Every structure is written in structure tokens, then in C-alpha cells.
Amino acid sequence: xxxxxxxxxxxxxxxxxxxxxxxxxxxxxxxxxxxxxxxxxxxxxxxxxxxxxxxxxxxxxxxxxxxxxxxxxxxxxxxxxxxxxxxxxxxxxxxxxxxxxxxxxxxxxxxxxxxxxxxxxxxxxxxxxxxxxxxxxxxxxxxxxxxxxxxxxxxxxxxxxxxxxxxxxxxxxxxxxxxxxxxxxxxxxxxxxxxxxxxxxxxxxxxxxxxxxxxxxxxxxxxxxxxxxxxxxxxxxxxxxxxxxxxxxxxxxxxxxxxxxxxxxxxxxxxxxxxxxxxxxxxxxxxxxxxxxxxxxxxxxxxxxxxxxxxxxxxxxxxxxxxxxxxxxxxxxxxxxxxxxxxxxxxxxxxxxxxxxxxxxxxxxxxxxxxxxxxxxxxxxxxxxxxxxxxxxxxxxxxxxxxxxxxxxxxxxxxxxxxxxxxxxxxxxxxxxxxxxxxxxxxxxxxxxxxxxxxx
Amino acid sequence: xxxxxxxxxxxxxxxxxxxxxxxxxxxxxxxxxxxxxxxxxxxxxxxxxxxxxxxxxxxxxxxxxxxxxxxxxxxxxxxxxxxxxxxxxxxxxxxxxxxxxxxxxxxxxxxxxxxxxxxxxxxxxxxxxxxxxxxxxxxxxxxxxxxxxxxxxxxxxxxxxxxxxxxxxxxxxxxxxxxxxxxxxxxxxxxxxxxxxxxxxxxxxxxxxxxxxxxxxxxxxxxxxxxxxxxxxxxxxxxxxxxxxxxxxxxxxxxxxxxxxxxxxxxxxxxxxxxxxxxxxxxxxxxxxxxxxxxxxxxxxxxxxxxxxxxxxxxxxxxxxxxxxxxxxxxxxxxxxxxxxxxxxxxxxxxxxxxxxxxxxxxxxxxxxxxxxxxxxxxxxxxxxxxxxxxxxxxxxxxxxxxxxxxxxxxxxxxxxxxxxxxxxxxxxxxxxxxxxxxxxxxxxxxxxxxxxxxx
Numbered sequence: 001x002x003x004x005x006x007x008x009x010x011x012x013x014x015x016x017x018x019x020x021x022x023x024x025x026x027x028x029x030x031x032x033x034x035x036x037x038x039x040x041x042x043x044x045x046x047x048x049x050x051x052x053x054x055x056x057x058x059x060x061x062x063x064x065x066x067x068x069x070x071x072x073x074x075x076x077x078x079x080x081x082x083x084x085x086x087x088x089x090x091x092x093x094x095x096x097x098x099x100x101x102x103x104x105x106x107x108x109x110x111x112x113x114x115x116x117x118x119x120x121x122x123x124x125x126x127x128x129x130x131x132x133x134x135x136x137x138x139x140x141x142x143x144x145x146x147x148x149x150x151x152x153x154x155x156x157x158x159x160x161x162x163x164x165x166x167x168x169x170x171x172x173x174x175x176x177x178x179x180x181x182x183x184x185x186x187x188x189x190x191x192x193x194x195x196x197x198x199x200x201x202x203x204x205x206x207x208x209x210x211x212x213x214x215x216x217x218x219x220x221x222x223x224x225x226x227x228x229x230x231x232x233x234x235x236x237x238x239x240x241x242x243x244x245x246x247x248x249x250x251x252x253x254x255x256x257x258x259x260x261x262x263x264x265x266x267x268x269x270x271x272x273x274x275x276x277x278x279x280x281x282x283x284x285x286x287x288x289x290x291x292x293x294x295x296x297x298x299x300x301x302x303x304x305x306x307x308x309x310x311x312x313x314x315x316x317x318x319x320x321x322x323x324x325x326x327x328x329x330x331x332x333x334x335x336x337x338x339x340x341x342x343x344x345x346x347x348x349x350x351x352x353x354x355x356x357x358x359x360x361x362x363x364x365x366x367x368x369x370x371x372x373x374x375x376x377x378x379x380x381x382x383x384x385x386x387x388x389x390x391x392x393x394x395x396x397x398x399x400x401x402x403x404x405x406x407x408x409x410x411x412x413x414x415x416x417x418x419x420x421x422x423x424x425x426x427x428x429x430x431x432x433x434x435x436x437x438x439x440x441x442x443x444x445x446x447x448x449x450x451x452x453x454x455x456x
Numbered sequence: 457x458x459x460x461x462x463x464x465x466x467x468x469x470x471x472x473x474x475x476x477x478x479x480x481x482x483x484x485x486x487x488x489x490x491x492x493x494x495x496x497x498x499x500x501x502x503x504x505x506x507x508x509x510x511x512x513x514x515x516x517x518x519x520x521x522x523x524x525x526x527x528x529x530x531x532x533x534x535x536x537x538x539x540x541x542x543x544x545x546x547x548x549x550x551x552x553x554x555x556x557x558x559x560x561x562x563x564x565x566x567x568x569x570x571x572x573x574x575x576x577x578x579x580x581x582x583x584x585x586x587x588x589x590x591x592x593x594x595x596x597x598x599x600x601x602x603x604x605x606x607x608x609x610x611x612x613x614x615x616x617x618x619x620x621x622x623x624x625x626x627x628x629x630x631x632x633x634x635x636x637x638x639x640x641x642x643x644x645x646x647x648x649x650x651x652x653x654x655x656x657x658x659x660x661x662x663x664x665x666x667x668x669x670x671x672x673x674x675x676x677x678x679x680x681x682x683x684x685x686x687x688x689x690x691x692x693x694x695x696x697x698x699x700x701x702x703x704x705x706x707x708x709x710x711x712x713x714x715x716x717x718x719x720x721x722x723x724x725x726x727x728x729x730x731x732x733x734x735x736x737x738x739x740x741x742x743x744x745x746x747x748x749x750x751x752x753x754x755x756x757x758x759x760x761x762x763x764x765x766x767x768x769x770x771x772x773x774x775x776x777x778x779x780x781x782x783x784x785x786x787x788x789x790x791x792x793x794x795x796x797x798x799x800x801x802x803x804x805x806x807x808x809x810x811x812x813x814x815x816x817x818x819x820x821x822x823x824x825x826x827x828x829x830x831x832x833x834x835x836x837x838x839x840x841x842x843x844x845x846x847x848x849x850x851x852x853x854x855x856x857x858x859x860x861x862x863x864x865x866x867x868x869x870x871x872x873x874x875x876x877x878x879x880x881x882x883x884x885x886x887x888x889x890x891x892x893x894x895x896x897x898x899x900x901x902x903x904x905x906x907x908x909x910x911x912x
Binding site for chain 2: 035090094211221225227228236237275281293296303306307309310322395424426427428
């Protein structure tokens, strides 16, 4: 074992209640980047917690949420680790889906409920607390840590890339420990080396100046119909993307990449049951679902809102309609490409009346196998659980991975240790297990030790 | 003049403030059939107002809102008039569109604002007050009146037809005075002889049991996309209905009907400007807009709601999606036909996962020209304003006309005198003019006199 586990574990046990109390404070402080609610307060909490670790903390202002940047550990350490987390959370809606108040931390039967418990406050704080435990029980940190905690991850990190470019020299490192990762359905540590990109757009169409009596429908353009017609040209009823020219840019996977995808032990049947689904899309097999999950770009309607949505009937022709669309990008696609092709596609079909609002985007990014952070994560997994982790070539999800990794030449591993398959990030009843929260501290310690060691 | 206008007008002037106070009471009592809010209280108010006129009033319970039925006037009158109004109103949303609170009656610069002022409380109460004035200034009413005031007109009158069938004998009359009608852009009285039918459906599609992280979109069916794809098969991007077999049932209009439609003096340009529209749908001419308005069946998306609709972005794959669809029916189409063809059309394309909820329907209904109520309305218009009214063969709007007219063999005229072209029924800032409110009383008196007279 690369660190003294007895003293480490004893300290964790002694401070268990305080650690959970600190977690409660993090969870019960809303920090919704979609509407700004509680962002400043949360950034201040994170700053204070870093200061308590003796870190040098700087709050970088951006046009959106501030970025909390901390440095800690010996300046002369052999290796420098960049850690990435975020302090913002998804909006709480739909509120009626929650069994407990979203911004209360409720512990029940070994499960910790609350918005942000899994994404990403549990990971963030358990890692910070692991640093405290290390310092109190092992002494100096085995690496220099550069820690980026941003506040716009849930809204496509609109301001992170510019900040990274302006501070590129400061952010160089020997490797990056990312957020995310966790456990699969049977408790195996499940890590990864990157993620899909994303482009998020709003589509808006304006109809009459006011909601009209629907009797006038024969002669008045209906903005909801306009969006339906436009959307129906982007993907066909078999879910195949028909956006002009888009699929031509997708880089085909190599045999080696398919092999790594096929080798991932994932229980697709359990996922389907968890989600109450009778079948996957178009009735595809688990094998094809897996291949689509990692290899397919998507165009997802995240929201469609227009006109009357209350009880029974209201006979209106809506004044406006709006859609939220999320494009997940595989290698070869970029946010700018998605935007430009979408605009051209709509214009070509006469949908010049549909406005596109860009809510930010992120590039596809994945590190090649065999990097230092990957090797450290594999070793730390064996140290902590005596298990070899599953290693995803990249995740189906997205994050602002590209600027902090590919752009700077920093290899990355996703090796969080708090998420389990029913953690419900972005959904009501988001949760993590108490056990995983404390395991995350032990894993973090092992990772720091392995990353810092010459032979990692 | 068929009644003593001096005494009539003097009484109106003396009681002007009380009449407006009564109107305020009606407008400020919400009565939203879509959610039931205030329905009982409003039915009680209408009942009390009828009782004050000496009417025999019966509250008929239905599975929905109660029907207020009043009889008044001499039992031995030569003719019996059926009057139809409704006491329910549309929901107030979108609330942010209102300049004044929807359930406050605000009078400003000769305009009376508030939900229901035009549709249909102004018409209802000014007619009731006209009966009071007649009784106080002229003596016995010149006709026997059977007055139906229902409370579900805004939700497709789901229970009226059954009630009419159960009380068919009681409801026979020499003619029907309907709600609606009013004035055109230059103040000409504008009446009609019927209306389109309607069928109102909810479409629902269920996806995963919970809102999912949108990363899983490659393998999970998205209910919003399902509805988009299904809808896009019902109408093409040129607004042509493509619902299988549907258009085959539309009865072509006769030359005489086209001629009556073409003869209606309507200012389409003013309408377009009122509504802030650069052009009619597909850039059609005013002439074609008019022809479509009266002759075209419609499938209107009144609402589409699914997933996230807040600020910025939320990366979810929605658990469910729902749409509200309003079909306006021309002659030859019926609510049952629309429902059956829609279900078959969706099933044929594999959309068996889309549920159809029926929110009621009404048949197309129009009386032939030359009936007693039409002649009485034309004469009363000349009496009141010295103007020949414009007479629509039928309106583009709908109402529960069929059961009380065609089904019972009662000819009908729509001859309300409160609506003006910017009255905004179903929209924020619904309003009528103070002048029209009091003119409606004088018109009602003239209509009763003309309808009751042998030579009408």
C-alpha cells in the first residue's frame, strides 16, 4: 500500500460526522448555473474549504460563474497533477419527481440524497477531505496539485476555454484527474479516458404577436408546427440523423476502438430495468445499444415548449415555440460544425424564421491508453478495492475536457469514486452511497501516492 | 322602432353604474372550466341574476360543470326563443402577457379589460340586464325565453349534447340566439348562421421512467422525438393535411356558399397588422386567406410540452411528452371520424406508443339563410344602428351549436353585440368597449321585439 492506511482510516472514522456535516453544507447550498441561483455563495464555500487546507486560492471572474483555482502540495514535487471538478448543479425540476426536497441532504438506509450529491459535490468534497486526511496523517502531499473547480459545467462551460487559453502556462501538468467515473451495476470501479463533445442549441420560432384563437389557424403560421416540421428533417423516425452533410464528418472507429468498447463489461439489461424501458430504441440488441452509446452522435430534444400545457383543452394558436437541442459529438464533429450545418440545413429548407441560440459547446476529447494518470488510477483501484477498474475509451457524456487536456497536452483519467449506476445525476432523487463517499477519500489518497511515485 | 326606446334608454342611463358593478362581479369571479376554478360560484351568480328577473331557474348537474337553465316571459307568447350563452372562461395564461390582472375588471379610456369580458360574460350579462330594462320599461316580454347558460364551452362542452338529448322536448324553440358575433374593423354588425366543428385531443408519449442524462440518447427512445415524428406525418410543411383518408370526407362548397364567403366585407390587412404578422401562412393573398378561413379544416398544435423549458441548458432526455391538438371540422368531418382516422393513421406508422386523450368535440352546424332568427337579427340591427349586418354563412370558430340547433331542428343566428376585432378572446388583455356593452342591451331589446312580432 503506498500510504499508511491505518492512520488514514482512523482519522476518517474520527471525523466522519464533521465530514458529512460539511457535505450537508455543500449540498444544501443551491448552485444552479442555468439560472445563477446560489453560484456566488457556493464559490465562496469552495474557496473557504480550500483555504482550510492551506491552499493558495484564486477566484477568477468570468462573464458567467467564477472559477475557483487552488494550488497545494510541495512546489518541488516531482509531478504535478491537475484536478478538475465543478461546483454547479443541474436545476431541480421536475420538482414533483423528488421524494425529498432537492436542496436538503437526506441520509436514509446508507444513501445520501440531494441535488449535486453525485454530480459533482460528493466527488469534489470527498477529494478535498482526502487531502486534509493525508496532510494530518501522512504529512506533505506526494504531488503538486493544481485544482480547477468551475461553476458552469452544467451549462456547457461557456467560459472555461477562454480562461484556459489565457492561463495555459499555469495549467500544464503531468496528468489530469477528472470528475466522473464510479461503479458499475456490480460495484466494479469504472473509469474512462475522455468523453464525447456537446453542442447545445435553443431553437425559437415567433408566430403572431399574441396567442390567437385557434379558429384562425387556416391563415396564420403556427410556430409550434414550424419547429415540428424543421425538427422532423434533422432525424428520421428510425433515429438516423439526416442533418445535411453532418454524418460525413464522423471519424469511423478503428478495430482497436471497437474492441475496447466491446470489452467493457456493462449490464445493459439492468440499466433498461432501472429506467422502466421495455426495449432499447428501435428494439436494438444490448450489443448494438453499447456500440451506439459510445460511437453515435446524437440530436436530442431536451425540451419543447409552446402554447397551452395545462389541464384539458385551450384552443389557442401559440405566439411562440421553443426547443432545446443537445448534440453529442463524436470524433470529427465540433460545436462550430454543428452550428454551421444546422443553420445551413434550416435555411436551405426555408426555415429562416427559426432562430438558433447557442448555449455553448465542447469538443470530443480522449487520451490514448497507457498514460500516467490511467496507470495511477488502475494501481489505486487495486490498492483500494483489490479490483482492476473497467476503463472506458471515452464516455458517452461530455465535459469541458478538451481545453484542459488535449489542448494543453495533458493526458487525463476520469476516476471518481462516488457515482453508482442509480445515482440519477440530472434527475430527481439524485444520490450516492455513504460507503462510496468515504471510499472516495481512500481512493484519492492511493491515486495521489501512485501518481507521485516514480514507478506509477 | 318596435319598442319604446326613450324609457328604455333612460332606465339604462339611470342604472348604468349598477350594471357595470354587476359586470365587475361577473368578471372578477374566475370560472375556468379547464381546471374547475370558480365554476360553482359562477353558476350560483348566474342563477341569482336570473332569479332577480323572475325567471324559473334550474341548475342541471352534469359530470362536469352544471348547466344553468332559465325560463322567463309569458308562457302563452306566440314565439319561443332559445338563448345560448356560457359562464365559463379560458385559463388566464400566459399571465405575463396581461397589462392588468386577468380577474380584475379595469375600465380605461372606454375599454373594459378582464378575462371573460368578451367571451362570454359581457354578452351574457348585458342580455340579462336588457331583460330587466324591458320588464321595467316595456312590461311583459314579447317572447317566451328558454335560456341555456353552460359552463364548459371553453372545454368543448363535453356534457351538453347528452343533456340536450335528455331534455329535447323542453328545448324546442322557433329559433336560437347564439353567443358570438359583434363588429368588424369598421364597426359594422357582424353576425353568423353557424360554426365549424371541433375535436380536441391530447397526445401523450411515455419514455423512460425518469428524465435521463441525455448522454443515453443513442439507445433510449425520446418521447419528444416520437411526437415530432408522428405530428410531421399529419400535416406537411405547406400546411396541407396528410392524415390518411381525412380530406376525402370534406364536403366541397357550393358556388352559392363560395359567393357568400367572398361577399363578406372583412379587412384582412387590419387583422394581419393587429397580430403583428408580416404575411399570411405560405404568403397567401387576403382572398385565399378568407377562403381558407371558412373552408379549411385544421390540425392545430395548441401546446407542446416536454422536458426542460427554463433558462440556458439542461441536458436531459425527457421522461414524457404531450401535445394538445385542435381539429376544426368543416362539413363532412365529425369528432368521431377525426379520432378514428387519427388512431388508425398513427398505428399504421408504428406510433402505437402514442396515447390519444379525447377532450370532447362538436359537429359542424350552420342554418340555411332566410330563417326567423336571421331575419329578426337583420331587422334589429337596422333598428339599433341603422345598419344591415354582415352575415357569415358560418364562423371559423366552434361552439356546441349542433345539439341545440341542427339536432333539435332549431334555426340559429349568432348575433352578439359586444365583441370588436381587438377583443382578444382566449388571449391576454381580453376586452370589450363600454359603448358596445350598453349597445348590446338595446340590440337585445330590438331583437326580442322583432323575433316576437308576427311579421319579423
